[in-house]
Amino acid sequence: MTNDPVEFLRARLDEEADLARRCDGDGCGEWTALGGTVYFCRMDLSGFPPVIARHIAVHDPARVLREIEAERDVLARHAFGPAGGDPELPWDDRDDCRYDGELRPCDDVLDLALPYAHHADYRREWLPRRMRDSG
Numbered sequence: 678m679t680n681d682p683v684e685f686l687r688a689r690l691d692e693e694a695d696l697a698r699r700c701d702g703d704g705c706g707e708w709t710a711l712g713g714t715v716y717f718c719r720m721d722l723s724g725f726p727p728v729i730a731r732h733i734a735v736h737d738p739a740r741v742l743r744e745i746e747a748e749r750d751v752l753a754r755h756a757f758g759p760a761g762g763d764p765e766l767p768w769d770d771r772d773d774c775r776y777d778g779e780l781r782p783c784d785d786v787l788d789l790a791l792p793y794a795h796h797a798d799y800r801r802e803w804l805p806r807r808m809r810d811s812g
């Protein structure tokens with residue numbers, strides 16, 4: 678268990694990427710759906726309500742891996758530390774988010790962690806501020 682939402686989030690992204698790769702996410706192509714059947718790389722499964730079949734197909738491993746890479750890029754932009762020597766940025770000498778200068782953890786990091794709020798290691802204080810303030 679960690680007190681750092683960035684470390685927590687990286688661990689979740691690593692877990693999801695590993696799972697997507699084990700589903701042959703790097704090279705089997707796109708999952709598709711037709712009616713209640715989902716066509717995976719080497720097999721198909723039928724009997725789903727069509728909307729669920731479409732939902733499964735939309736979350737194919739290749740797409741999940743692209744989404745994880747995008748989230749990692751966002752996370753890297755929002756690393757903590759001084760702004761990087763730009764004296765025009767008011768937070769240049771503080772150890773907060775380098776991208777927006779918000780106090781750590783910034784709202785974007787909290788938003789990225791929110792999908793994992795069900796995880797046992799997720800901490801209530803990581804809820805985005807807008808959700809904490811509303812009750």
Ligand SMILES: [Zn+2]
Pocket residue numbers: 754755774775776777778779783784785786
């Ligand atoms: Zn930020």
